[in-house]
Amino acid sequence: MKTLMLSAAALAMTASIGFAQTVRMGTEGAYPPYNFINDAGEIDGFEREVGDELCARASLTCEWVKNDWDSIIPNLVSGNYDTIIAGMSITAERDEVIDFTQDYYPPTASAYVAAAEGVDVTGGVVAAQTATIQAGYVAESGATLVEFATPEETIAAVRNGEADAVLADRDYLVPLVEASGGELVFVGDPVPLGGGVGMGLRESDGELRAKFDAAITSMKADGTLNAMLDKWFGEGTGTY
Amino acid sequence: MFSYCTDPDTLGTFRWFSCYLTTGVHMSFYWAFLKVLVLLAITAPVALAFGFGGAIAARSHVLPVSWLGKGYIAIVRGVPDIAFFLFFVIALDQGFEMLKHWVVCPDWTDPIRQGNDFLVCPQAKVPLGTAPEWVHQTYSFFIAVITFSIVFGAFAANVLFGAMRAVPHAQIETAEAYGMTRRQTFWRILVPQMWVYALPGLSNLWMVLIKATPLLFLLGVEDIVYWARELGGTKTPRFTDYPHPDWRMWYFLALLVFYLAFTRVSEIVLERLMQRLSHGQATTGGEAQRKAAA
Numbered sequence: 001m002k003t004l005m006l007s008a009a010a011l012a013m014t015a016s017i018g019f020a021q022t023v024r025m026g027t028e029g030a031y032p033p034y035n036f037i038n039d040a041g042e043i044d045g046f047e048r049e050v051g052d053e054l055c056a057r058a059s060l061t062c063e064w065v066k067n068d069w070d071s072i073i074p075n076l077v078s079g080n081y082d083t084i085i086a087g088m089s090i091t092a093e094r095d096e097v098i099d100f101t102q103d104y105y106p107p108t109a110s111a112y113v114a115a116a117e118g119v120d121v122t123g124g125v126v127a128a129q130t131a132t133i134q135a136g137y138v139a140e141s142g143a144t145l146v147e148f149a150t151p152e153e154t155i156a157a158v159r160n161g162e163a164d165a166v167l168a169d170r171d172y173l174v175p176l177v178e179a180s181g182g183e184l185v186f187v188g189d190p191v192p193l194g195g196g197v198g199m200g201l202r203e204s205d206g207e208l209r210a211k212f213d214a215a216i217t218s219m220k221a222d223g224t225l226n227a228m229l230d231k232w233f234g235e236g237t238g239t240y
Numbered sequence: 241m242f243s244y245c246t247d248p249d250t251l252g253t254f255r256w257f258s259c260y261l262t263t264g265v266h267m268s269f270y271w272a273f274l275k276v277l278v279l280l281a282i283t284a285p286v287a288l289a290f291g292f293g294g295a296i297a298a299r300s301h302v303l304p305v306s307w308l309g310k311g312y313i314a315i316v317r318g319v320p321d322i323a324f325f326l327f328f329v330i331a332l333d334q335g336f337e338m339l340k341h342w343v344v345c346p347d348w349t350d351p352i353r354q355g356n357d358f359l360v361c362p363q364a365k366v367p368l369g370t371a372p373e374w375v376h377q378t379y380s381f382f383i384a385v386i387t388f389s390i391v392f393g394a395f396a397a398n399v400l401f402g403a404m405r406a407v408p409h410a411q412i413e414t415a416e417a418y419g420m421t422r423r424q425t426f427w428r429i430l431v432p433q434m435w436v437y438a439l440p441g442l443s444n445l446w447m448v449l450i451k452a453t454p455l456l457f458l459l460g461v462e463d464i465v466y467w468a469r470e471l472g473g474t475k476t477p478r479f480t481d482y483p484h485p486d487w488r489m490w491y492f493l494a495l496l497v498f499y500l501a502f503t504r505v506s507e508i509v510l511e512r513l514m515q516r517l518s519h520g521q522a523t524t525g526g527e528a529q530r531k532a533a534a
Contacts, residue, residue, distance in 0.1 A: 022370040030470065032479045037470060039480055040264035063373055066462070075460075077356045078334065079365065097356050152473035156486055179476040179483065202357045 022061045023208065024081035025051050029066045030150055031172055033232045034087035034197075037066075046232035047085045050104055053224065057215040070130060070149055073097060076200060082208065083201055087169065089133050089194030099203050101212045103196025104225060106239050110134050112188045113173050114165040115158055121188045124164035127154040133194045134167040158184065167191070171233050260482045269467040273498070275381070276453045276464055283388045283449065288442075290393025295400035309397065316394030321452070328387040329380075329459050333366070340364040377461070384459045392449055399441035404430060406437040408522060436517040436525070443510040450503055468495055 027035045029043050038044035043064045055062035065081045076084050076098060089108070090100045110133075112121045126143040128135040129151050138145040146163050148154045155176060157163040166173075170190060177184045201209045219225040220240040229237040245259035260266070297309025316324065338352065341364035348361045362368075367375045407430055415425040456463035472488030518525035 024369065030473070032476070036479055037265055039482065041268045042264070044479070061370075065373065065376070067460070071460075078330065078358045079337075079360070080333075082369070150469070150473075152469070152486075152488075155474060156488075159486065175476040175478045176474065179474075179478075202359075204354050204357045204359055 022063055023055065023083060024063050024065050025055075026065045026067050026072060026076060026081035026084050027051075027086040028069045028072065030069070030152065031087050031169075032175065033171060034169075035085075046105075046228060047087065049228055049232070050219075050225070051085050053219060053228075054212055054215040057218055058211040060211070068149070069132075073200070077202055079202075082205065083199050083212070085199050087172075087197055088200055090196055090198045091133055091194060094200070097203075098200045099205070099209055100198035100200055101209055102216055103198045104216050104219070105197035105229070107192060107194055107196045109170050109190035110137070110167055110193045111170040111173055111186055111190045112165045112167050113155075113158065113177060113184050114187045115161070115184060117185060117187060119164045119187050121165050121167075125162070127157040127163035127166040128168065129154055132168075134169075137191060137193055138167050155184075174234075256482075263482065265467070265471060268462070269464065269471055272462060272464045272467050275461065276456070279381070279385060279388070279453060279456065280450065282385050283392065284446065286385065286389040287392035287396055287445075287449070290389050291396025291398075291400050294393060294397025295404060298397065298401050299404060309401075313394050313397050313401070316391055317398060321391055322455070322458070324391050325387055325455055325458055328390065329383055332383050332386060334358060336366045337364055340366060380460050384456055384461050387459065388449070388452070388455075392445060392452075395445050395448075396442065399445065400434065400438050403434040403438035403441070407433045433521070436514075436521050436523060439510070439514050439517055443506075443514075446506060446510070447503055450506065451499065464495055464498070468492055 027043060027047060029035055029037050031045075033046050035043060035045040035047045043066065048064070051062065051064075067075050067081070069086070072084055072086060072088075073094070075081065084098070087105075088094070088100075090103060094100070112119075112126070114121075122142045124143055125146060126138045126141070127146050127148060128138050130147040130149055135145060135147055146157060148157065151168060151172060154163070154166045154168060158166045165187060173184075173186070177186060199212055201212070216225070225240055229239075242255075242259060242262070244255060294309050294312050297305050298313060300306045300309065337358075337360045341348065341352065341360035344363050345361035350359065352359055367379050411429055411433065412425055415429045420428065454463065454465045457465045468491035469488060472486065472491035474486050475483045477483040514525065515529070518529060520526055520530075
């Protein structure tokens with residue numbers, strides 16, 4: 001009887017520890033369709049859906065947190081939240097500071113958008129968001145780079161003529177070009193950049209990373225990830 | 241919010257705005273105005289208290305205390321605000337966590353700094369990782385209040401230090417002649433009279449404090465500037481029921497009107513306060529009032 005009660009207590013303890021772990025998911029909330037704030041004021045988008053599903057599969061309680069893109073890595077390493085899930089491409093430079101899960105979005109093409117056809121994207125002024133792979137690429141392409149803190153401002157720079165073109169993830173640009181009624185057009189060839197989009201975690205958080213990795217693997221295996229990719233980025237995006 | 245908002249005919253009519261302006265995100269925007277007002281309501285008295293303490297310390301006859309007061313005033317006034325704001329948010333947060341860590345996890349052997357990571361034991365997190373999001377937001381709000389108070393307190397200390405010296409020396413001597421102790425002289429003669437000299441400087445600080453509230457955005461608090469930028473940004477029809485082009489100009493215009501109105505009201509109130517404080521004082525303001533009445 002005593003052992004039974006002890007084991008029951010132990011079981012209850014482990015269960016409560018399992019439940020007690022809240023994982024705080026950091027995102028930017030300004031990069032549709034990856035992540036954005038919906039009309040109700042909540043975080044929404046592809047990553048919200050993927051993140052919630054990952055947490056359900058790994059039996060974690062998750063809480064969503066908004067943070068500026070600029071300081072998203074410093075705030076992760078100082079422990080204000082536990083993951084970055086913000087359309088962050090896996091790169092060698094970032095991998096030195098934080099760790100990544102496997103990609104939940106395949107390596108993407110970035111694209112140039114300008115106000116008119118025939119813009120010289122290697123010689124003109126090109127806008128990109130600060131601390132993105134696109135900004136790094138523009139700086140080396142020979143074009144003059146102008147950086148902005150938010151993706152919104154990079155588009156505004158093209159509209160008001162401050163920049164000749166903007167380089168960003170193609171998926172972010174597509175809805176904007178569609179809605180612009182011909183004001184904005186894709187120019188040049190798409191540029192393959194980065195090693196896919198993954199979740200960022202602290203280097204000391206190996207256990208949590210393994211849990212998310214396993215959950216991503218299971219989502220890839222049963223096709224749910226493909227379905228979500230198709231839903232948010234258009235038919236035929238899913239390639240896992 | 242309203243039933244007609246689901247009716248497609250509403251689109252293009254003026255009623256569309258009544259729907260648009262009452263969405264959940266807009267409620268967060270209005271809520272942020274309240275946040276700014278609450279910040280001011282808490283920060284102003286706390287900063288004044290810091291300033292009062294700083295001024296008393298600076299004029300202390302105990303040398304180390306005087307150094308402390310003068311050091312506080314000199315350092316905070318000398319370093320750019322923005323550097324302080326960025327420094328305090330990180331330093332205060334990590335400082336709190338480190339102190340709590342030493343208290344609640346004395347047996348913890350892993351180093352707190354591992355490479356780039358700052359790691360305290362999970363029980364020492366401030367607030368706890370399991371706390372709901374509003375607790376985290378309130379916490380960062382109070383970090384912001386403390387930071388604002390430290391910075392503006394130093395300026396207030398300098399203003400009060402000067403105001404205390406501006407009170408005519410004859411008043412102090414008279415008090416001493418009446419046999420008042422140093423403490424009595426300070427509280428009954430000096431403090432009641434210094435406000436009229438301090439008010440121009442303090443009102444100036446209040447105005448600067450109002451205008452410094454957009455710095456909240458830098459401190460990770462979702463204030464009115466954050467929401468104006470978020471709401472004003474281009475919205476495409478795929479992700480919202482209320483698509484619109486770049487409207488940031490209009491949102492920032494609203495902020496401009498808010499701040500102008502707020503500072504104007506402050507000016508009027510401070511002017512009245514100045515008149516009241518000047519009453520019966522041996523200053524040009526007090527003298528003018530006496531002549532007008534005569």
